[in-house]
Amino acid sequence: MRSRARHTALALSAAALAAAPLAVAAAPAEASSAASLRTINVHRGAPARSFSFTAARAGEALIGFTASAPGVSWARKGAESAVVSIAVDGRHVTDLVVPSSDPTPRSLALGRVDRGRHKVTLRFAKGSAPAAGRVRLARTGVRMPAADQRVLRYAPVVVGRTGWPLGDPYQNATTDTPLIAWHETRPATTPGHEIIEYSVVWSNEDGGTDTPALMARWGRTTDIEWIYRVEVDAKGNRVEGTGEYQAPAHATLKFTGKYEADHPVLQTCTSNNNMCDVVTPDSPLRFMPDVTATRPADRTREYVMDQQPWTYRVMAQEMVREGKIENPSDPATTAVGDQRTYLYVEFAKTTGAATGTGSVPGVALGVRLKSDPSRLYRSDHDQPTWSIDRDGPVATTVELPAGTKSSDIASVEAVRRPTGIGDDGAPATVTSVNRGFFLDASYLPQPSFLAWKGSATLTPQAPSAVLWRP
Template identity: 70%
Template structure:
C-alpha cells in the first residue's frame, strides 16, 4: 500500500503529515469516526479500519495521535515506521512515524461525498525501518471541515524523493522527511481573486545551505520552502495557467504537470527539496500534507514549528544520526554543536536607505552571560555572510556553553554586520524580539523566556546595542 497508486476516475489522492490543525472533534463541521479509541497495525498484519460519516461533501481531514514503539529518528535502522492510509479502499497517503512518543498528527484524506466512509491504516513494511514492528493510532477522528475547503482543494500532492545517491525510493522515510505544511493567502491583481501559497517543512536538507549557516541565518536545521502558488477566483476555482512551483535552483516555473482534481502532483527532486512537475516511475511514497494551518503575517515561518513542538526533536535527531553535530560542542567554533545548547530567537528589523557604495548590512544577535560578560556569543559566529539582511521577522540561534539557561543571560544585543566587501552605510532598526527559548533534554522547546519591543537603530558609527536585559 505504500507505493503510489493511480486514483480511480474522479478520485482525489491526498497525503501525509501535518500537525497544526485544530482537532476535528472540536469543530462542528467534523464527523467523528465510529470505531475503537485505539487501533494497532503490525508488520505483516492486516490493515485496521473504522467507519466515519462525512456531514457534507468536500475535502476530508483526519486527526489522531500516533506512536511507533522501538522507533527513534536518532538511530540508524530504527528511524521510522510508515503507515499507509486509505479511504474506502483507496490509498490516500503515507504517514512517516518517527517516534515512539505519542504525537498528535493530522492528514488530508481527499474528496469524499456526504455519507458513510471507511478509514483504514496499514503497516507499510517496505518503507519502515527494521526496528519498527507496530504503530498505535489513538483517538482517530475524520470529517469534512466547514472552514479551509478552498485551501484543502488546491493543496499540492508531494511525492517522495527518489535520488539514487541518497538511497532507494523510500529515502524520505529516513531523511529529509516532510513534517508540516501550511498555506497563506496573498493578494491578486483582479478584484475578488486571491493567490494561495503552500509551504512545506522538511526534517533537513541533504544539500543546499550548510548546517552552520542554517542555524545562523534561519534558526533551525529543518528546510522550509514554498512549493506551489495558484490564483483562485471569488468562488475558489483555480484560474487556468496561474499555477507555479519552486523548481530546481529555486526557479519559479509554470506548473505543466498532472492534476488530480485541483491538486497538482509534484515530486521532491533535489537534495535541497525543490520540486519537479513530473514524477519518476519508481516513486513509492506520497505526502499530501494537511495544509489548513496558516501563520501570522508578523511572525517568522518557524512559528509553525513552534506550534508543533514535536518537529524539534525530529530535527535534532536527524543531525545526531547523520553525524552533523560537533562533539564536544564548542561555542567558539562555527560547527553545529548539541542543539540543546542554543538559544532559539526570533527578531524583527528594517534596513534604511544606503548612504554610500558597498555591501548591505545584516544584523546578528549577540548574547552575554552573567558569569562571563566580556564574551559576546554571536549568532553569525563572526562570519559576515551569516548575518541576516532580510527585512522580515527572522529566526536565528546563538550557541552558548552547555548548561546555559535564560536565567544565566546578562544581555541580548543586536550587531550591525556588513554582508560583504565595503559598507553602504544603511542603518538597521531592530523593533522586537518575539521569542527566545532553549530545547529541553528531549529536544522539545521550553517556554519562551525572552521578549522585547522597542526601537534601536544601528549605524556604522554605533553598530551594536543592547535589546534585552533580565
C-alpha cells in the first residue's frame, strides 16, 4: 500500500474533480441502441455465441450485462469462477471473470471500433473452475457513450498475472481478480492540459499489506491501486512521453511499452498487483474494465466499492476461501474475524503542525456498546502503526462482537495515537463521518446509519472525542 507521502503527492484537489462529475460504471440497463438487449448463455464445451452491433461512428465501445454462473461461488475452492472470453471481429479484447451464481451488473470496455457493423463473440474460457458449466449474460448490449470517449480512449489494457505465486497463467480467475476500475482527473502544469489517472479495485493482494492492517488502515481487504496516468492536451490528444505506471515496489516509471490504438498494455507482475510494461507473451487473460466511473473529491477511493456493493461480497469470500478469517471471531485479538462483524466507517481528518519531535499522530475510531459502555472497541486494535496518519477522507473498520447491530451502539469516538516512538505534538482534527454500515448475511453493505459533521481536535492533552451518539 502507499505511504502517506505518496498519498499526499497524488491527492486530487476539489477543483480538479469538480470538472469530472461522478459517472458510475454503467449497469446493463444502460446499454444503448448500438445493440438491442438480449440474454446469452455460454456453455462449457459448446460453440461460442455471437451477436452483431452497428457503430454509428468510430470510437470506444462498452459492453454491459448482468452476469451469473450457476454453481459458482468465490468462497469455495474448485467453484471460484467462470471465465468468458470476449472478442470483437475475431480479436480477443477482454475476459470476464464471473465469481457468483447471483446476477451481478458488469460493464467492460471493448476498445476502439470503426464506424459500421461489428461482431462480438463470447466463449466459455479456460481458467474456469471445475464446478462452472454455464454463464448467463442477461440484458447484454453494446454502447458508445459520447461523454466518456476521451477517458475510455486512454484506458489501459491489463494482462493477467502469470508469474507469482505458482506460474499459473489463469490465477486471476481464482485470486486477486480485478473487480472494477475508475478514473480521476486533475490539471496538468501546461494550461489547458490535464492528467487522467486510472485505478483498479482487486479482490485482494496476495502480497503487500497484511490482512489485519488492511482492515484497520484501509477499511477493506481489497487492494486498490492506481495503475496508469497520462497527460492529454486541450484537444484531448495524448502528450507523447507523459504516460506513467505504478511499477513493482510502488515505483512510478515512464511507460515504454506497446499500445493498442491509444490503450497502453500493462501486466500485473507482482503479488500486490503492481504493473510491468513488458508483457509475457501469450498470456491468456486480459482485462479492459469500464473506467468511466469517478468519485467526489471529498470521498475515499472505497466510495467506488460502495457504488458496486457486490465487490464487498467477493472481498469477503476470498478471505474465507483462503483461510484468512479467525473462527470463531474475537474482537479481542488482532486477527481478522468474520467481516460481517465489522463496522465499516469513512471519516475525514487533518493533521496540524508539529510542536516537537517524535512520530506523527494517527487517528483510530472507537465504538462503545450500550451493553458494556466501559469497553472501547478500537479500529487499530491498540497497534500504533494501525492508526491512520494520512489526511483527507479515510476508511477503517471496527471489529465488534458477532450479532452487533446499529441499535446496540452507544457512541463512536475518535482517538489520537502516535504511530511510532515519541510524539511530535501535532493536533489531529476530525471533521466528518461520511458513512457507517455493517455487511448483511450475504456480505453486502446494509444502508449507512452513521453521519456526522463538525470539528473535533485531538491533542496529546485531550486525545479522544465523541463524534456520534444515536
